[in-house]
Amino acid sequence: MxxxxxxxxxxxxxxxxxxxxxxxxxxxxxxxxxxxxxxxxxxxxxxxxxxxxxxxxxxxxxxxxxxxxxxxxxxxxxxxxxxxxxxxxxxxxxxxxxxxxxxxxxxxxxxxxxxxxxxxxxxxxxxxxxxxxxxxxxxxxxxxxxxxxxxxxxxxxxxxxxxxxxxxxxxxxxxxxxxxxxxxxxxxxxxxxxxxxxxxxxxxxxxxxxxHKKLDKNIALIKLFPGITEQVLQSIFNTPNLNGVIIETYGTGNCATEQWFINALKKAINKGIHIINVTQCSGGSVIMGHYETSNQLKKIGVISGKDITTEAALSKLMYLIGQNIPDKTFKTSYEIALRGEMS
CATH class of the missing domain: 3.40.50.1170 (L-asparaginase, N-terminal domain)
Known part of the structure; x- marks a missing residue:
């Protein structure tokens, strides 16, 4: 200039x-x-x-x-x-x-x-x-x-x-x-x-x-709490055109191990809904498989948000779904830091 x-x-x-x-x-x-x-x-x-x-x-x-x-x-x-x-x-x-x-x-x-x-x-x-x-x-x-x-x-x-x-x-x-x-x-x-x-x-x-101007708003945010019911979870997963869900789990990525809960997530993933695991804590990181309570999530294909914030997790999900990334590579794409948003 x-x-x-x-x-x-x-x-x-x-x-x-x-x-x-x-x-x-x-x-x-x-x-x-x-x-x-x-x-x-x-x-x-x-x-x-x-x-x-x-x-x-x-x-x-x-x-x-x-x-x-x-x-x-x-x-x-x-x-x-x-x-x-x-x-x-x-x-x-x-x-x-x-x-x-x-x-x-x-x-x-x-x-x-x-x-x-x-x-x-x-x-x-x-x-x-x-x-x-x-x-x-x-x-x-x-x-x-x-x-x-x-x-x-x-x-x-x-x-x-x-x-x-x-x-x-x-x-x-x-x-x-x-x-x-x-x-x-x-x-x-x-x-x-x-x-x-x-x-x-x-x-x-x-x-x-x-x-990039294409963002997919067909996503949801679920914050886990003791006593969350199968009906509440299913009502969200049954939302028409839903493409992705951020789940705020406990601590380092832990959740309930009840079979209905795992089955609900597995069914959603099989339908092509991307599920991201982020922690409810203000600081710290999701470490999938660190405890038994998160090991099942890892096995069924839940994506680790690592130490990303909920705000960044949501916008990253909108952005990546908007890029029409194939389901086979979506998990890898999400778990890689694109703009320094995760460690």
């Missing part, structure tokens, strides 16, 4: 970070991102050029869905050649889902896509929005020899940069809302911005960006 400063595109999808409080009424109203630099003049101190774009109708993140994921991916695809980095402003409730999905959809990504948001509106006296936004833009503009330092989808919140598909929202009230319990943070913001380069994702820079 002719311009020596990195070009960063801010993409506003909705959420608390895009709201500002009317101090007379106390009501929240949408923030006009065209006037972003006027509202946050500190952004002018960053050594980059900033442009903004918004979804036509910004949404609350509770209404986020795969159709919006495709729209965000298309914005990045359209502007990829003219920008050095992207910052996606998103509501925190479903941010880990969207950011994880984008990590799979953007194959061979060689530039930073940094998700951020806030717990308080940008105009609130105690807001965390300004710091999150300013540092997210700074992270997205980091370069070494005129090449981006970060080359993956990340999530920045409360002084820490995480790999997006390793994150989970853990708190609805604290500013430290996210955690990455199975992978170290990529960077930490203090007096200095410290980047942990050894943990950064290293894509194949010889390949061009490929944006």
């Amino acid at each position: 002719a311009n020596t400063k990195p070009n960063i595109l801010l993409i506003y999808t909705g959420g608390t970070i895009g709201m500002i409080k009317d101090f007379k009424t106390g009501a929240l109203r949408a923030f006009d991102f065209k006037n972003l630099l006027k509202r946050i003049p500190e952004l002018n101190l960053l050594d980059c050029n900033i442009d903004t774009v918004s979804l036509k109708k910004p949404i609350d993140s509770s209404n986020m869905n795969p159709e919006y994921w495709v729209k965000i991916a298309e914005i990045i695809e359209k502007n990829y050649g003219n920008n050095d980095g992207f910052v996606v402003l998103h509501g925190s409730d479903t941010m880990s889902y969207t950011a994880s999905a984008l990590s799979f959809m953007l194959e061979n990504l060689a530039k930073p896509v940094v998700f951020t948001g806030s717990q308080l509106p940008i105009g609130d006296l105690r807001t965390d929005a300004k710091e999150n936004l300013i540092t997210a833009v700074q992270v997205a503009s980091l370069q070494h020899r005129k090449k981006p330092v970060i080359k993956e989808v990340c999530l920045y919140f409360e002084y820490k940069l995480y790999r997006a598909n390793r994150t989970t929202k853990i708190n609805a009230e604290h500013f430290e809302a996210f955690a990455s319990l199975n992978y170290p943070e990529l960077a930490e913001s203090g007096v200095h911005l410290k980047v942990n380069k050894e943990y950064l994702f290293k894509p194949n820079l010889k390949k061009k960006l490929v944006v």
Whole structure:
């Protein structure tokens, strides 16, 4: 690019970070991102050029869905050649889902896509929005020899940069809302911005960006609990057009060993439904066969999610089913880390 400063595109999808409080009424109203630099003049101190774009109708993140994921991916695809980095402003409730999905959809990504948001509106006296936004833009503009330092989808919140598909929202009230319990943070913001380069994702820079837009929503999530009945399980497996199921099991991937339970899973697998085993625990990994209670799952062909988060497991399942991978190789494809989402 002719311009020596990195070009960063801010993409506003909705959420608390895009709201500002009317101090007379106390009501929240949408923030006009065209006037972003006027509202946050500190952004002018960053050594980059900033442009903004918004979804036509910004949404609350509770209404986020795969159709919006495709729209965000298309914005990045359209502007990829003219920008050095992207910052996606998103509501925190479903941010880990969207950011994880984008990590799979953007194959061979060689530039930073940094998700951020806030717990308080940008105009609130105690807001965390300004710091999150300013540092997210700074992270997205980091370069070494005129090449981006970060080359993956990340999530920045409360002084820490995480790999997006390793994150989970853990708190609805604290500013430290996210955690990455199975992978170290990529960077930490203090007096200095410290980047942990050894943990950064290293894509194949010889390949061009490929944006995948086909996602299969015909999947389900089952969280096991003591007393779950055969009727409940069967009602889910009998859902028309169901192609995949994530099962949140206990501990390292354990479940009930009652015959009806194993038979229900085996029957579903024989019908072509992909079943993924992930742990209910916030941290740790599924180790199939480690205990007798998970050994039967391994024998019938349940797929190990290893240490993947539920958010990443769901979006990876949507993505891989959308790729029309043959049933014979699907298990192998799922158990391989594609974007650093599992160890």
